[in-house]
Amino acid sequence: MTAHDELEARYRRLMMAYPLPHRREYEDEMVGVLLAGAEPGQRRPSVRDRADILVNGLAVRLRGWAGDPGDHAWRRAAFAVRFVGALFLLVVGLRRLLPGLTFYSGVDVLEVARPTAWAVVFTLALAGLRRIATGVAVTGAVVEIVHVAQWYDYSPSQVLRSGWLVTVALLVVVSSAWLAGGERIAAPRGLWWFGAALAVAAGGSAADQYQGMGMFHGFTYAVTLNGHVMVRFAAPLYLTAAGLAGWAWWRQGGPVRRRILALTAPVVGVAAMVTYGFAGFMYSSQQFPSPVLLRPVQWVILLATPVAAFALAAVWLNRWERVSALVKLGREAEKA
Amino acid sequence: MREPTFLVLTALAAEPQHGYAVIEDVRRITGGRVTLRAGTLYAVLDRLRSDGLVEVEREEVVQSRLRRYYRLTALGERRLADESARLLQQATVADRRLRDRRVRLGNAPA
Numbered sequence: 196m197t198a199h200d201e202l203e204a205r206y207r208r209l210m211m212a213y214p215l216p217h218r219r220e221y222e223d224e225m226v227g228v229l230l231a232g233a234e235p236g237q238r239r240p241s242v243r244d245r246a247d248i249l250v251n252g253l254a255v256r257l258r259g260w261a262g263d264p265g266d267h268a269w270r271r272a273a274f275a276v277r278f279v280g281a282l283f284l285l286v287v288g289l290r291r292l293l294p295g296l297t298f299y300s301g302v303d304v305l306e307v308a309r310p311t312a313w314a315v316v317f318t319l320a321l322a323g324l325r326r327i328a329t330g331v332a333v334t335g336a337v338v339e340i341v342h343v344a345q346w347y348d349y350s351p352s353q354v355l356r357s358g359w360l361v362t363v364a365l366l367v368v369v370s371s372a373w374l375a376g377g378e379r380i381a382a383p384r385g386l387w388w389f390g391a392a393l394a395v396a397a398g399g400s401a402a403d404q405y406q407g408m409g410m411f412h413g414f415t416y417a418v419t420l421n422g423h424v425m426v427r428f429a430a431p432l433y434l435t436a437a438g439l440a441g442w443a444w445w446r447q448g449g450p451v452r453r454r455i456l457a458l459t460a461p462v463v464g465v466a467a468m469v470t471y472g473f474a475g476f477m478y479s480s481q482q483f484p485s486p487v488l489l490r491p492v493q494w495v496i497l498l499a500t501p502v503a504a505f506a507l508a509a510v511w512l513n514r515w516e517r518v519s520a521l522v523k524l525g526r527e528a529e530k531a
Numbered sequence: 532m533r534e535p536t537f538l539v540l541t542a543l544a545a546e547p548q549h550g551y552a553v554i555e556d557v558r559r560i561t562g563g564r565v566t567l568r569a570g571t572l573y574a575v576l577d578r579l580r581s582d583g584l585v586e587v588e589r590e591e592v593v594q595s596r597l598r599r600y601y602r603l604t605a606l607g608e609r610r611l612a613d614e615s616a617r618l619l620q621q622a623t624v625a626d627r628r629l630r631d632r633r634v635r636l637g638n639a640p641a
Contacts, residue, residue: 221573227596228550228569244568251570255577 198238203230205240212252267380272454273370274380275447277320277332279389280367284335285313286397287360305342312338316367323379329371336364351488352477355497359466362501366461388443392436399432453516457508464504468497532614535567539575540584540603540611547588547602550576576601584610 196204206226210218229244240248288310312335319328343357374380406428444452469477473493480487489497542548542556554567567575579585584607588600603611 217577221577223597224550224599225569225573227593227598228554228572231551232554232569244570247568247570249570251574254574 198236199230201238202233202240205238206230209240209245209248210252212249212256214256217255268450269454270374270377270380271447271451272458273373274382275386275389275451275455276458277367277370277374278317278382278386279393280363280370281313281317281320281332281335282390282393284339284360284364284367285310285317286393288313290397290400305338305345308338309335309342313367316371320371320374321382325371325375325379329368329375332364332368332371336361336368339364347488349486351486352480355469355473355477355489358469358497359462362462362465365501366458370458385443385446388439388446392439392443395432395439396436399429399436402429402432403427450516453512457505457512460504460508461501464500465497468500472496532610534565535571535575536579537611537614537618538565538567539572539579540607540614543585543601543603544608544611547600549591549598549600553601579607583607 203226206229207222210222210225213222229240288306292306292310312331316328316332316335319325319331339361343354343361346353406425444455447455476487476489476493538557538560539553541560542553545556548556550569550572554569554572557565557567576585580587580601583604585601586604588602591598591600
């Protein structure tokens with residue numbers, strides 16, 4: 196086997212990094228280009244060529260599995276998630292901060308930093324200062340993580356319960372980083388309905404606090420307290436908020452709507468994993484005077500859940516859209 | 532528009548070229564600063580083809596190997612013109628400011 200043949204065989208093996216349709220289209224051509232650029236007598240691909248082929252092969256495969264992350268609908272969905280996520284974290288932070296200020300029970304630095312960071316992220320993102328917004332979002336996420344982590348030693352179940360909130364913060368970071376480069380996206384239509392939904396939900400939360408309903412979990416319209424039936428004032432407010440959020444989501448149009456769902460899959464995944472996968476841990480951890488801490492494998496599961504949830508959602512979305520496009524083509528062909 | 536994309540479009544603006552000729556041309560255009568690797572080049576060409584900015588002009592078989600010539604489409608020409616105008620406008624501003632600065636510093640008291 197000559198050096199040329201050996202080199203060609205090695206390049207062809209490297210081409211396995213690409214998916215089959217891409218190899219069918221470009222393999223011969225790429226190998227020709229690689230051989231044309233090789234040194235006389237060269238038997239092995241250079242490290243740079245290897246790295247270049249492997250990285251680009253992986254990128255083509257990822258695009259095939261999850262669709263094109265640069266496509267307009269994904270970026271619009273990321274805009275919506277960043278907008279709503281930052282606003283939501285701002286409202287959650289204020290809800291925690293304001294009672295402390297009002298009743299002079301005192302607040303710590305982290306409780307002030309949380310809503311401040313998200314207010315800044317929200318303002319910077321709207322002003323179009325995308326990179327600075329991403330930097331502040333990273334700071335905001337670190338503040339959220341530190342705020343939650345400080346309870347870990349004496350209440351790990353509390354940390355688990357707040358896992359979804361930390362995931363929202365990380366989602367805002369990822370969405371901001373995604374939008375930091377490339378073409379600017381105009382604010383998608385109807386996003387302020389999400390803002391209105393959050394404001395109404397915050398009103399509901401305030402009503403619950405006023406009525407002392409904070410102890411009741413789950414959704415109820417009324418409760419019996421000391422023999423008296425109390426109508427929950429917050430119930431219609433929460434229903435209105437859900438309706439407004441649903442309307443805002445619906446107005447984004449099919450492709451963006453589906454991508455918003457895929458982007459929020461990590462939050463749902465973490466919440467579901469904590470509720471169902473860690474139910475035993477949550478119960479038993481609180482039964483001991485010194486709480487049981489998470490084991491390394493549990494941390495791995497917890498950290499892998501949002502990534503796996505997004506990957507699954509993106510693959511499902513890509514498949515579904517491809518099948519829908521094929522069905523549409525078939526129907527049009529039948530009509531013609 | 533990323534630099535490799537801009538450079539590939541610039542190479543094809545001269546005439547239709549095959550992959551290796553594009554790599555050589557990009558090296559010439561950039562004075563040897565940029566050498567596109569095959570993986571990067573075909574990632575760019577694939578993207579440009581699917582966006583309709585570039586198309587295959589003809590195919591040849593040279594020494595038992597497929598060789599495709601790519602050319603700019605009308606849309607590709609417009610995009611390249613827009614990007615070129617944008618870069619030129621920014622470079623003009625930078626150039627003017629640098630000249631002003633030199634004059635200012637040159638006239639400044641030591």
